Amino acid sequence: MGQNKISYTTCPYNCWPINCGQQVIRYDDGRIEITGNRHHDFSKGRLCVKGQCSHEIAANKDRHLTPLRRDGRQGGFKETTWDEALDEIAEKISANIKKGEREATALYHSHGNIVQRINWKVLTPRFANLVGITLWDGNFPCWYDVGVAQQLTGYWGLHDPAQTCEKTAALINWAQDPCASQANMTPYILKVRENKGLVITIDPRVTQTAAISDIHLRPKLGTDVWLANAAAHILIKEGAYDQEFVNKYSHGFNEYKNHIEAFAPAEAAKVCEISLKEIEELAAIFVKNKPVSTNLTRGALGKHLNGIQMVRAILCLIGLSGNVGVEGGGAIWGETIEFNLDLCGKDKRPAADYPVNNFAAIDKALEEGKINTLLVVGGNPLSQWPNLPRLRRQLRQLDMVVVYDLFMNHTAREAADFILPATCWLEELGLRTSNRRIYIMEKILEPPGQCREASMWMNDLAKRLGVNDYFYWDNKEECLDDCLRSKACRRATIKELMKHPEGIEADLPEAPYSDYVFDSPSKKFEFYSTSAKEMGLPALPTYEAPLESITDTPGLAEKYPLQLISSRRNTHFHSFHDSHQVIQTLRSLEPEPILYIHPQDAxxxxxxxxxxxxxxxxxxxxxxxxxxxxxxxxxHVSLNDCWPQLNEVTSSYTPCPPNVTAKLGMGGQPAYQNVLVEIKGEQK
Structure with missing residues (x-):
């Protein structure tokens, strides 16, 4: 008998900023056992319920094992071959290119592809750029408006959550519920309390994180600009802000100071529907506690009409209070380690009128018939995207829809012409990062049936389209070594990483922005953003009322009197694995969508x-x-964002205009949180 083999990888769920480590034991009889990697710098051997039951993925009986083709547009599926599928897909893409309409083919890749960081960062963009097709990615529904706010300020945050929670005096979870959405943050939140620090939650809901917080503020949904600006108003009025930082390292403070005068705390209390004392208490946290860290790790705030301005207001409060560039302070957010992005091939992208990665542009292109072919790689638009009735109609108008995934999902079931069988994270060599370290994702299993890695079938498809240098490496290891040739990655190699289950430390400063050089045109922290003004956005963090609200649109609220909040639960990661219905353990924990409603509304x-x-x-x-x-x-009512029932009622309205996305490469989140609904019970 052979020996049991121990390998290391990271969890297949994309719960940024954690990316927990896994140890995989493969036994002689082929069984696998997955536990936490105790060497991992963040998770330290812990796995949440999703990671603990991830062993149910690889050998799952519901996996796609062979390419499928729909028998007629409304028929069922039958088996086909990779050659037949790729030949027909190539024929369609080639026809678009010959007509001078290469942008009519769009590739949408989402979290199922983002699990492998190199697919997201390098290999999938490289395919789209070299072939010359439209490229959209699954972060636009998730957090890209938050990224716009960070770029306009010149400050990405980038603080390591583990290091920050060890050293902070106060942690503010602003519109975040990490105990539910990133469960392995919980020990670090508790560490803040062990160190006699404060834990604060700002959220209209009573969340799992609120339950272990010292202070819980519950402002009215969508009023965060008022709350942050009112706290800043107090700091400025009392002279309790970091004047050295403001004078030396910021741009536009005088304009910001004048702007903030309009956000009087007493008026803010009325708008936010909380007490004046609570606003004063929030401001005092920034004065009495040094340093203060703010957790912005997911994109909840970006899912509002006013999302960019909400995040801008919070970032300005962080800068004003002197919490930038110091350990234990700043914002927990951001992708700190970059790979060798020169490999993406942007300079080789043929010119065309590509619709940008912004839902306003995506919806317009689909509605006007400018897209006729859609490749969906590790994504599920018929759950992730808003206004599903409208989207269904748009997808029916397409000539071809191709879905590459592990399992059947809503998009494959309703709209796909071809389904291509995907590999899972254990079946390909890859890379992942924490905030400070680079980790190997070892190839542990051979792909079952005819499952192929995305980059492998993309290479075959590219060759059919006359692109012969897409995957020019001799093997995946050479490819990943090339991807690691960046300053942050210290030009590490796969062979080196294989020896280090604890990962390799990236080349990063101990505290982000400790040199006080910012990612803005002025190289300063920008309270006033000239770039925003040039693009038609407010230069200062400004409040704008939502288009659907129980208080701001009273006429609509008479008909639909409940505000819908999308939320996250630890039993799901978006709509992975057919809303996790094919994962037995997770299905047993949440077998169907649950709408949370207040007793008086029920x-x-x-x-x-x-x-x-x-x-x-x-x-x-x-x-x-x-x-x-x-x-x-x-x-208010609340629903887990993994279920398509949420997006049956959400709006396609996208507040960030496409010209901003064209310039910054981000923006375009639909206003998922600005939705009014009514509930009617079924007859008993």
């Missing part, structure tokens, strides 16, 4: 705990199970 509709109801508005409707709880405020 009573007004005659709803009992466990009843089924229809959630609806003028865009669409979905059947859903009701759970009555005080976790959500009155006149």
């Amino acid at each position: 009573a007004a509709r005659g709803l009992d705990d466990g009843d089924y109801a229809i959630m609806f508005n003028e865009r669409g409707k979905g059947r859903i199970k009701v759970e009555i709880t005080t976790e959500v405020p009155p006149r």
